[in-house]
Amino acid sequence: MKIGIYGGTFDPPHLGHMAAARAALDALELDKLLFVPAAVPPHKALPEDAPSAEERLAMTAILADAMLRPDRVEADGLELERTGKSFSSDTVQALRARWPEDELWFLVGTDMFLSLQDWHEPETILSNCGIVAFARARDDRMEALERHAARLREKFGAKVRVIQIPDLVEISSTELRGLLAMGKGQEWLCPSVYGYILMHGLYGTHADLEHLDDADLRACSYSMMKAKRIRHVKGVEEEGVKLALHWGADPEKARKAGILHDCTKYWDLEKQLRTCEKYGIVLDDLERRAVKLLHAKTGAAIARYVFGMPEDVCEAIYWHTTGKGDMTLLDKILYMADYMEPGRDFEGVERLRELAYTDLDEAVLLGCEMSIQDMEERGQPIHYRTQEAYDQLRDRKRD
Ligand SMILES: [Fe+2]
Numbered sequence: 486m487k488i489g490i491y492g493g494t495f496d497p498p499h500l501g502h503m504a505a506a507r508a509a510l511d512a513l514e515l516d517k518l519l520f521v522p523a524a525v526p527p528h529k530a531l532p533e534d535a536p537s538a539e540e541r542l543a544m545t546a547i548l549a550d551a552m553l554r555p556d557r558v559e560a561d562g563l564e565l566e567r568t569g570k571s572f573s574s575d576t577v578q579a580l581r582a583r584w585p586e587d588e589l590w591f592l593v594g595t596d597m598f599l600s601l602q603d604w605h606e607p608e609t610i611l612s613n614c615g616i617v618a619f620a621r622a623r624d625d626r627m628e629a630l631e632r633h634a635a636r637l638r639e640k641f642g643a644k645v646r647v648i649q650i651p652d653l654v655e656i657s658s659t660e661l662r663g664l665l666a667m668g669k670g671q672e673w674l675c676p677s678v679y680g681y682i683l684m685h686g687l688y689g690t691h692a693d694l695e696h697l698d699d700a701d702l703r704a705c706s707y708s709m710m711k712a713k714r715i716r717h718v719k720g721v722e723e724e725g726v727k728l729a730l731h732w733g734a735d736p737e738k739a740r741k742a743g744i745l746h747d748c749t750k751y752w753d754l755e756k757q758l759r760t761c762e763k764y765g766i767v768l769d770d771l772e773r774r775a776v777k778l779l780h781a782k783t784g785a786a787i788a789r790y791v792f793g794m795p796e797d798v799c800e801a802i803y804w805h806t807t808g809k810g811d812m813t814l815l816d817k818i819l820y821m822a823d824y825m826e827p828g829r830d831f832e833g834v835e836r837l838r839e840l841a842y843t844d845l846d847e848a849v850l851l852g853c854e855m856s857i858q859d860m861e862e863r864g865q866p867i868h869y870r871t872q873e874a875y876d877q878l879r880d881r882k883r884d
């Protein structure tokens with residue numbers, strides 16, 4: 486296996502890191518790429534109000550996930566488990582012990598590359614790993630880089646490659662931190678990393694989470710979920726707005742409900758239960774065990790207490806998974822948008838899409854019926870609220 490090790494402070498991780506990682510994956514045909522944030526960077530002192538190593542690791546994990554290659558790209562917190570300065574030589578040795586037979590490549594930017602011989606125990610790094618230096622396309626230092634590569638090869642017998650990155654993002658973390666403190670710079674970040682920064686108030690951002698614009702609200706919501714879910718959430722937002730315009734509901738409320746509806750989807754059972762307790766959400770027996778049902782309730786609580794959403798938006802989120810009797814128009818819109826957004830593909834979805842724009846109650850009724858059938862087939866208990874919604878809509882139809 487070929488494994489790339491991409492160390493750094495990642496303060497914050499930005500699109501430049503992503504472009505470099507992508508280039509290394511392709512140029513070296515890596516089977517795996519690890520982002521390894523330094524706990525205590527040996528080369529520089531972090532400012533006092535800098536994010537903690539845990540926060541930098543969390544942001545780096547979000548960036549790694551945003552590359553959408555979860556089987557190949559991930560963030561590794563091994564440097565946070567050691568005390569003292571985070572020397573790359575220690576990391577390389579630890580990873581060599583983890584993968585004794587595999588090909589390791591250490592990825593560095595040009596400045597770090599040019600000073601590599603002055604690092605702590607460079608021979609340990611160079612005897613265990615090949616070195617990949619990133620250069621900008623048409624870098625005027627290309628000659629110097631190649632000369633340096635030749636020197637390392639000669640002195641340490643090192644394996645060195647200089648790769649040019651055509652779309653290298655021209656931003657340094659220092660510049661970016663300055664921009665963030667002035668309320669700018671989000672274009673250099675992937676939205677979910679930016680959302681994490683806003684939610685944690687890092688780098689002098691003082692976002693008022695209860696009054697975010699739609700772009701920032703999306704960023705925050707995406708920062709809490711896996712990147713692969715974002716497409717669905719965008720679909721629900723888009724479909725919800727269309728349905729609201731069609732049926733005369735408030736499209737902006739449908740939009741916000743769509744953006745936030747799955748924001749806690751990836752929380753584990755323990756975090757879901759803790760959140761329910763914190764916000765006084767009463768659970769029945771089935772809900773206590775079914776993590777899938779809980780995200781609707783905790784999502785509604787986060788929408789209300791963190792993002793200051795109005796009551797009807799939170800209600801729609803609360804009921805989006807089970808449905809219930811007497812659903813409001815907004816409840817039905819979110820329920821249906823979640824069911825049949827453009828990315829959904831299952832037998833019967835076309836019928837749902839048609840009904841959602843011709844007879845909304847009939848569409849919800851069919852949605853409930855499909856859910857009940859699905860649960861029966863899987864031998865899982867049916868939530869009484871879904872049954873309630875189904876019975877009520879069916880009875881109304883008969884009258
Ligand atoms: Fe959901």
Ligand SMILES: [Fe+2]
Nearest residue numbers: 721746747823
């Ligand atoms: Fe959803």
